[in-house]
Amino acid sequence: MPGLPACRERTPGERVGKGKQIIFKSSEYSQDDPGSVTIVEPLANPVVAGVSEAVVVTGARPQKRWLSKAFRFNLQSFLPGRGSLSVRRFSITEAAFLLMLAFITSRGLGVVRQTLFNILFGTGPAANAYYAAAYLPETLFDLVAGGALIHAFLPVFLSHEKAHGQREVWRLTSLVFNVMLVVLTLLVLLGEFFAPAFVQHWLVPGYSPAEQTLTTDLTRVLLIQPLLLGLGTVITAALNSKRQFLLPAVSVAIYNVGLIGGLGVSFFFRDVGIYGPTCGILVAAALQVLVMVPALAKQRARYSFTWNVRHPAFVEVLRLLVPNVLAVAASSVTPIIDTAFISYIPDTSSLSASRNAYMLFALPLALVSQAVGQAAMPQLAALATARKYIRLRQTLVRVLLVALVFSTLAALALWICGHPAIRILFQHGAFTAHSVYVTRLALIGYAIALPGQAASSLLTLTFYAMKNAAWPLGATILSLLAHLGSLVLFFALFTGPYKILAVPLAFAVDGLVASLMLGTLLFLGMRIKARQDPGMMRLMRRRAALKALQ
Numbered sequence: 001m002p003g004l005p006a007c008r009e010r011t012p013g014e015r016v017g018k019g020k021q022i023i024f025k026s027s028e029y030s031q032d033d034p035g036s037v038t039i040v041e042p043l044a045n046p047v048v049a050g051v052s053e054a055v056v057v058t059g060a061r062p063q064k065r066w067l068s069k070a071f072r073f074n075l076q077s078f079l080p081g082r083g084s085l086s087v088r089r090f091s092i093t094e095a096a097f098l099l100m101l102a103f104i105t106s107r108g109l110g111v112v113r114q115t116l117f118n119i120l121f122g123t124g125p126a127a128n129a130y131y132a133a134a135y136l137p138e139t140l141f142d143l144v145a146g147g148a149l150i151h152a153f154l155p156v157f158l159s160h161e162k163a164h165g166q167r168e169v170w171r172l173t174s175l176v177f178n179v180m181l182v183v184l185t186l187l188v189l190l191g192e193f194f195a196p197a198f199v200q201h202w203l204v205p206g207y208s209p210a211e212q213t214l215t216t217d218l219t220r221v222l223l224i225q226p227l228l229l230g231l232g233t234v235i236t237a238a239l240n241s242k243r244q245f246l247l248p249a250v251s252v253a254i255y256n257v258g259l260i261g262g263l264g265v266s267f268f269f270r271d272v273g274i275y276g277p278t279c280g281i282l283v284a285a286a287l288q289v290l291v292m293v294p295a296l297a298k299q300r301a302r303y304s305f306t307w308n309v310r311h312p313a314f315v316e317v318l319r320l321l322v323p324n325v326l327a328v329a330a331s332s333v334t335p336i337i338d339t340a341f342i343s344y345i346p347d348t349s350s351l352s353a354s355r356n357a358y359m360l361f362a363l364p365l366a367l368v369s370q371a372v373g374q375a376a377m378p379q380l381a382a383l384a385t386a387r388k389y390i391r392l393r394q395t396l397v398r399v400l401l402v403a404l405v406f407s408t409l410a411a412l413a414l415w416i417c418g419h420p421a422i423r424i425l426f427q428h429g430a431f432t433a434h435s436v437y438v439t440r441l442a443l444i445g446y447a448i449a450l451p452g453q454a455a456s457s458l459l460t461l462t463f464y465a466m467k468n469a470a471w472p473l474g475a476t477i478l479s480l481l482a483h484l485g486s487l488v489l490f491f492a493l494f495t496g497p498y499k500i501l502a503v504p505l506a507f508a509v510d511g512l513v514a515s516l517m518l519g520t521l522l523f524l525g526m527r528i529k530a531r532q533d534p535g536m537m538r539l540m541r542r543r544a545a546l547k548a549l550q
Contacts, residue, residue: 018136064170093397095245095375100367102249107363109256116263117277125211126274132204133218133278136195140187141226142332148178148324149230150374151239151370151464152317155381157241159467159479160313162385171314173302177234179314184227191223214274221278225285239295244377247295251288260285316467323469327476334483334510338503340486345499349435354503356426360418361504364410367448368403369457376458380465389529396462396522407454414447438500445504452511458516475517479510486510 003009015209141356144149153176161169161550199216207215236248266272342351345513376399383392428434455477460472486509490502531537 010179026150063358065133067208081515083328085241087450092365092372092376092379092395095243096372098245098249099252099371099374102252103363103366103371105253106256109260110251113263114258116260116267120263121274126214127518128204129215129218130278132199132207132215134281135203136191136198137225138218139332140184140191140223142328148321148328149233150240151235152320152324152376152460152469153234154241155465155467156313156317156320157238158381159385161241167302170302171304171306172263172311173234173238174309175306175314176317177231177303178228178305178307179226179309180234180352180412184230187221188227192220192265195219195223196261218274221275222281225281228282228285228289232285232292233294235289235292238301239292239299240374240378241381242299242300244295244376247292251291254291255284255288256284258287269474281484283549308510318463320467320469321504324464325472327469327473330473330476330480333480334507337484337487338506339410341491342503344491346419347438347497347500350439350500353435354442356422356439357446357504360414360421360443361450364407364414365453368407368410368450368454370475372403372406373461376530377465384466385531387532387534389526389533390535392462392466392527393523393530400458402460403454404451407451411447411450414443414450418443437496440498441475441497442504447509449504449508451510452508452515456511456514456518459515461523462522471518473520475514478517479514482513483507485509 023348104170117127118260120131157169157172178332196216199219200212202210204215232251236251239248241243241404261281261283264275266274266276266278269276338354339351342354376395378397380399381391381442383395418438422439422443423434426439427433456475463469483506487502487519488505490505491499494501531540
């Protein structure tokens with residue numbers, strides 16, 4: 001504009017004279033371009049009328065910070081006195097810390113629960129019926145809701161809130177809740193009707209008629225669980241979208257409390273029998289949902305009975321949910337394949353050893369991939385919604401580096417401390433020294449698989465945050481094929497007790513394949529999308545204006 005002073009570039013070592021104004025600028029991406037100094041001085045003959053020549057001159061740069069505010073950790077965030085804890089917004093690091101505590105607490109209570117269960121029921125017919133009855137409800141929950149629903153709903157929630165505001169986003173939440181309620185209710189009713197045929201002909205055809213009848217009765221009771229947990233998943237997704245993790249973390253930890261309570265009923269009232277822990281699962285599911293309601297109420301969430309399955313945002317949720325469900329279905333094939341291959345190993349302890357090793361491996365995997373991923377996804381989705389792809393890339397790189405460091409340390413811990421841990425935890429009764437040896441071999445293979453599996457999980461979540469569910473589905477199919485090929489290869493290479501390594505090493509290969517595929521596609525896509533970043537577009541316009549003035 002006419003009358004505005006133009007700017008010229010300050011040469012190195014030049015002193016600033018009188019009458020010159022110094023303007024300190026900070027880039028939108030302060031971690032890449034920490035700061036700049038511009039000297040503004042009137043020019044007698046501006047190059048172009050109406051345009052000021054703004055030239056950035058690097059000056060005193062503020063110190064770079066590798067970790068941004070999104071990764072801050074402040075102990076005061078966990079103390080009362082700064083507003084309600086149930087609605088407090090946490091950073092990625094704080095949320096991951098909360099969720100890790102929740103997972104550790106849940107696993108600790110799980111050990112107590114399993115000990116009580118073994119004391120009461122051991123490995124008898126009632127226990128077998130109980131374990132078998134949990135299969136159908138858990139499968140229904142994993143396919144229809146579970147993590148797939150959170151990954152599909154969370155990015156749509158954030159983009160819809162930004163575009164239409166709080167009122168409309170709670171209407172969308174109500175719509176998803178209503179549809180989930182109807183779909184799960186229909187599936188539960190179908191499950192109740194077909195439970196006898198499923199149990200007798202597919203689930204446990206080798207059981208006696210009395211055991212099949214008990215398994216059917218328990219299955220019908222447990223089918224209510226996915227209905228409760230599915231509705232709770234909608235609440236969890238809404239709270240995570242608001243970066244509120246305290247009560248969802250408490251809900252994870254409190255789940256085993258209901259189960260322990262059901263076991264307590266069976267302990268004091270022996271006639272209740274196996275129905276005590278079975279009904280305890282329903283109480284646990286209800287507690288997991290109810291504990292999150294206060295945070296939802298403080299968010300001023302409003303339920304509305306709406307049924308518009310053609311709602312654009314709901315259609316977008318379905319577009320993301322269907323590939324997610326297919327990916328979960330494809331992943332569920334892997335344990336079946338592994339079990340089939342293990343059945344050909346001459347050592348009869350191989351299947352039990354593999355399961356025990358996987359249980360030890362699952363804890364650090366959950367702490368690294370699930371806790372960190374659930375904590376980071378709202379931030380990643382928010383950046384993707386705002387099209388801030390450069391900051392999204394920076395955040396993802398830091399999350400991946402932290403996850404890889406922790407997963408590598410956890411893998412080393414499993415390798416070094418696995419043998420004494422297996423002896424202390426498992427070497428009792430029929431679990432012999434040979435069982436310890438085979439379990440340790442399997443655990444070594446799973447330790448190798450840990451970093452790749454953690455990385456692939458986090459990369460998959462990033463694609464979901466960017467509303468892209470097609471590539472994760474493709475990576476799941478490709479990794480399944482890699483898993484199958486690796487099993488055939490390793491079974492041919494290994495002999496004797498080392499054949500047990502084939503399954504976990506195949507797990508490591510499919511994690512590596514998925515990580516390489518998703519990582520390559522993601523970072524190539526980020527380079528293209530960076531040009532659409534509002535901050536980068538402004539920077540390019542400034543550079544173009546400066547070039548025109550030269």
